[in-house]
Amino acid sequence: MANFSKSPVPQFTAEVYQNEYLPEGAGEVNAIVTVTSTGGGTTGSHPGASASSAAVVIMVDCSGSMDYPPTKMRNAREATAAAIDTIRDGVAFAVVAGTHKAEEVYPGNGRTAIADPATREQAKQALRKLKPSGGTAIGTWLRLADRLLSSADVAIRHGILLTDGRNEHEKPEELRAALDDCAGRFTCDCRGVGTDWEVKEVTGIASALLGTADIVADPSGLEADFRQMMETAMGKEVADVSLRLWTPKGTRIKYVKQVAPTVEELTDRRVEAGPRAGDYPTGSWGDESRDYHVCVEVPPAGVGQEMLAARVSLVLPSADGGAPQVLSQGLVRAVWTDDMAASTKINAQVAHYTGQAELAQVIQQGLEARKAGDLDTATSKLGRAVQLATESGNEDTAKLLAKVVDVVDVATGTVRLKQKVADADEMTLETRSTKTVRVKK
Amino acid sequence: MPQLTVCPSCAERLEPEDKFCGNCGTDLAAAAVASARKPWQPPAHADGSLVAPRTGEPAAGRPAPGYGPPPPRQEPDTAPGDYGLAPPELSAAATPYQAPRPEHSAPGVVPRAGATDPREVLLTEGDSPARPCVACGTGTVDPDGYCGHCGHAQPRERDHMEEELAGVAAVTDRGLRHHRNEDAFAVCTVDLPDGGPAVVAVVCDGVSSAARPDEASAAAARSASASLRTALADGTAPREAMHQALLTAAEAVNSLADDHDPDPDANAPACTCVSAITTGDLLTVGWIGDSRAYWIPDDRTGEQPARLTEDDSWAARMVEAGLMSEAEAYADVRAHAITGWLGADAVELDPHTASFQPDRPGVVIVCTDGLWNYAESAAELAAVVPADAREHPLRSARTLVGVALDGGGHDNVTVAVLPFPTPQPG
Numbered sequence: 007m008a009n010f011s012k013s014p015v016p017q018f019t020a021e022v023y024q025n026e027y028l029p030e031g032a033g034e035v036n037a038i039v040t041v042t043s044t045g046g047g048t049t050g051s052h053p054g055a056s057a058s059s060a061a062v063v064i065m066v067d068c069s070g071s072m073d074y075p076p077t078k079m080r081n082a083r084e085a086t087a088a089a090i091d092t093i094r095d096g097v098a099f100a101v102v103a104g105t106h107k108a109e110e111v112y113p114g115n116g117r118t119a120i121a122d123p124a125t126r127e128q129a130k131q132a133l134r135k136l137k138p139s140g141g142t143a144i145g146t147w148l149r150l151a152d153r154l155l156s157s158a159d160v161a162i163r164h165g166i167l168l169t170d171g172r173n174e175h176e177k178p179e180e181l182r183a184a185l186d187d188c189a190g191r192f193t194c195d196c197r198g199v200g201t202d203w204e205v206k207e208v209t210g211i212a213s214a215l216l217g218t219a220d221i222v223a224d225p226s227g228l229e230a231d232f233r234q235m236m237e238t239a240m241g242k243e244v245a246d247v248s249l250r251l252w253t254p255k256g257t258r259i260k261y262v263k264q265v266a267p268t269v270e271e272l273t274d275r276r277v278e279a280g281p282r283a284g285d286y287p288t289g290s291w292g293d294e295s296r297d298y299h300v301c302v303e304v305p306p307a308g309v310g311q312e313m314l315a316a317r318v319s320l321v322l323p324s325a326d327g328g329a330p331q332v333l334s335q336g337l338v339r340a341v342w343t344d345d346m347a348a349s350t351k352i353n354a355q356v357a358h359y360t361g362q363a364e365l366a367q368v369i370q371q372g373l374e375a376r377k378a379g380d381l382d383t384a385t386s387k388l389g390r391a392v393q394l395a396t397e398s399g400n401e402d403t404a405k406l407l408a409k410v411v412d413v414v415d416v417a418t419g420t421v422r423l424k425q426k427v428a429d430a431d432e433m434t435l436e437t438r439s440t441k442t443v444r445v446k447k
Numbered sequence: 448m449p450q451l452t453v454c455p456s457c458a459e460r461l462e463p464e465d466k467f468c469g470n471c472g473t474d475l476a477a478a479a480v481a482s483a484r485k486p487w488q489p490p491a492h493a494d495g496s497l498v499a500p501r502t503g504e505p506a507a508g509r510p511a512p513g514y515g516p517p518p519p520r521q522e523p524d525t526a527p528g529d530y531g532l533a534p535p536e537l538s539a540a541a542t543p544y545q546a547p548r549p550e551h552s553a554p555g556v557v558p559r560a561g562a563t564d565p566r567e568v569l570l571t572e573g574d575s576p577a578r579p580c581v582a583c584g585t586g587t588v589d590p591d592g593y594c595g596h597c598g599h600a601q602p603r604e605r606d607h608m609e610e611e612l613a614g615v616a617a618v619t620d621r622g623l624r625h626h627r628n629e630d631a632f633a634v635c636t637v638d639l640p641d642g643g644p645a646v647v648a649v650v651c652d653g654v655s656s657a658a659r660p661d662e663a664s665a666a667a668a669r670s671a672s673a674s675l676r677t678a679l680a681d682g683t684a685p686r687e688a689m690h691q692a693l694l695t696a697a698e699a700v701n702s703l704a705d706d707h708d709p710d711p712d713a714n715a716p717a718c719t720c721v722s723a724i725t726t727g728d729l730l731t732v733g734w735i736g737d738s739r740a741y742w743i744p745d746d747r748t749g750e751q752p753a754r755l756t757e758d759d760s761w762a763a764r765m766v767e768a769g770l771m772s773e774a775e776a777y778a779d780v781r782a783h784a785i786t787g788w789l790g791a792d793a794v795e796l797d798p799h800t801a802s803f804q805p806d807r808p809g810v811v812i813v814c815t816d817g818l819w820n821y822a823e824s825a826a827e828l829a830a831v832v833p834a835d836a837r838e839h840p841l842r843s844a845r846t847l848v849g850v851a852l853d854g855g856g857h858d859n860v861t862v863a864v865l866p867f868p869t870p871q872p873g
């Protein structure tokens with residue numbers, strides 16, 4: 007049998023935090039699974055380990071609106087140049103100009119270039135071709151990025167997408183179809199520059215493609231942001247990692263969501279993976295740690311009984327289509343007890359992330375109500391958000407909330423809506439509503 | 448320096464601070480050193496014989512087994528030489544308290560999956576490698592011990608364990624209401640330097656509210672037993688060996704806390720520990736926590752069984768300090784909270800040891816509260832210890848576990864039975 011040399015894969019650990027004790031008759035099991043990967047590119051212990059197995063495409067919005075103000079296009083060009091400088095030698099890359107259609111800016115031969123000092127310089131020269139004109143059809147950008155990325159024989163495929171406006175020149179279904187086709191083929195970070203873009207559109211793209219979304223309200227902030235995003239992308243060591251849940255007969259998975267660093271609903275993204283097992287995509291990993299909240303309903307059993315509610319593992323598909331590689335595994339258990347002290351205790355991690363998920367939800371509901379003119383609902387939802395953000399130590403979100411509401415009393419969540427709110431502040435709050443913090447130590 | 452509870456010379460009961468025996472004047476410091484070197488010698492009492500434990504009236508005044516209000520506290524009988532076998536605290540033996548009955552009497556005890564009573568499993572035990580799931584009967588068991596079909600946990604080795612050696616038998620069982628066995632025991636026999644046998648039983652009960660209680664009890668039982676084996680073989684006096692063994696066991700439990708624990712809120716692993724050693728005519732017990740040792744003489748008609756240990760529990764402390772009556776103390780919800788344990792979070796480590804010189808045959812019962820919750824006083828326990836316990840220690844240990852299971856099996860239950868005197872080998 008041939009001996010395949012394995013590409014370096016970071017070490018994964020899965021730790022389960024839960025109160026496994028249930029009172030008699032209860033059947034809902036909650037657990038937080040902390041997945042940590044170490045030994046990836048960003049530690050420097052594997053310098054360039056993944057260089058020849060990664061590809062990245064930068065998609066720059068060149069619609070007519072990028073000309074207002076003219077600094078916006080200039081900032082976008084400079085940001086893209088900074089990102090190109092951050093690409094490691096050996097990484098395949100390309101630049102796409104996005105309007106109502108997608109156009110290759112570099113290298114322009116329907117394929118990607120391999121990063122080295124010369125190609126990086128050529129790419130930056132080519133950025134002069136970026137001229138604002140035309141509309142916005144993001145689905146076409148994504149499809150071109152997918153074609154370019156798939157031309158490279160690499161394991162990690164990533165996109166960086168910059169837009170400043172609404173996706174006006176294609177139907178929502180066309181974008182949806184493009185996302186469905188691209189999901190699982192590459193990951194993509196999205197940035198909205200200025201305040202004329204649609205938060206839900208941009209966060210929706212990032213979510214579907216398992217990347218991050220953020221606002222860069224002031225175009226002068228683009229360069230630092232792009233460099234940072236590319237550095238993170240260069241740190242990815244392994245792609246297509248799935249969270250696999252095995253659950254026993256008679257159980258039901260109520261939900262699965264990523265809860266740190268951001269809230270990301272995964273329940274409906276399940277792909278069946280054998281009897282009573284399903285895979286939830288998590289995208290690519292560098293040196294990082296993420297938390298997942300798993301909620302399983304199990305048939306209630308008698309006091310003194312113990313069962314496995316779920317076996318959680320991180321799996322990596324094998325290159326040759328064989329059995330996937332199990333990177334790490336954790337057990338979610340259920341134990342029935344008549345010890346009330348044990349069964350009524352809520353695990354600190356579960357409580358914390360239940361609060362963080364509610365925080366994201368009430369911010370979105372509050373802003374929605376505010377836009378719809380339902381000020382009572384907006385006030386109560388955003389008040390609850392202030393309370394949750396402060397209690398949990400989510401200071402960044404608390405600061406963003408303070409730009410939208412005047413806080414009267416933190417403890418009770420009493421707030422007044424501000425009369426005037428800058429668009430940038432409202433959009434920042436909405437875009438970052440899903441950002442969570444970890445349990446205070 | 449080990450502390451003596453009875454005078455090695457005349458068996459007078461002693462206070463910890465005593466330097467000389469109040470009855471015969473023996474230098475206790477010297478006696479402790481001496482007893483560390485040579486086997487125990489029968490005491491030369493005034494009438495030349497070992498005294499019997501008191502008989503008569505205390506038993507008459509005791510309510511029938513069951514859990515009524517405690518009897519009035521008796522004045523300690525301070526007559527010298529009355530205690531050939533005295534518990535460390537006189538009042539404890541004279542007026543055993545009546546613990547409130549725990550909630551296990553609630554109806555609707557749910558048996559564990561597939562095995563209604565561990566005693567039945569015992570009779571039919573045969574290890575076939577691919578046993579189907581005990582819960583659903585169809586699934587096969589995954590390597591991590593859960594059914595691959597219904598997910599239910601399968602019986603584990605520690606759910607029920609037994610061991611019998613010459614001079615001791617022990618049984619531990621998960622019980623009917625707990626999902627795992629957090630009790631542990633260890634037994635061993637030791638050849639003393641003088642050629643005589645010593646028999647050791649250690650019983651530990653993991654503290655459920657702390658992390659990994661099952662590991663704590665296993666570590667404590669294992670290390671206490673190993674420590675005793677070495678010390679006794681080296682000729683260390685039993686009480687000194689016992690004191691050292693409890694410290695060693697505590698250290699073993701402490702070291703578990705160094706490991707990374709997933710739940711930062713959980714207390715460090717902790718457990719109780721009780722141990723008994725029989726050497727020649729001497730019976731030595733040591734303990735931390737609320738696991739207990741009892742003396743049950745063969746002759747139940749006239750002799751008085753006794754509890755040999757004093758719980759490190761909130762209620763016992765309240766009563767001891769004179770702050771509450773037994774009735775008040777044991778009615779309190781905090782009654783059974785232990786005030787002493789082995790583990791990194793222990794406030795102070797206070798190993799208790801005591802030696803006794805039974806003058807007649809019987810058995811020592813070493814057990815966790817999983818048993819004594821169902822037979823709290825020495826008299827109640829004596830009533831359920833089989834008459835032939837000394838001849839059949841293993842069968843008796845099983846019987847006593849059965850008593851706890853029949854009572855509801857609310858907790859893990861562990862029982863060690865040591866015949867006294869130690870049977871001579873051969």
Ligand SMILES: [Zn+2]
Pocket residue numbers: 454455456457458459468469470471472473
């Ligand atoms: Zn004396």
Ligand SMILES: [Zn+2]
Pocket residue numbers: 580581582583584585586594595596597598599
């Ligand atoms: Zn099963």
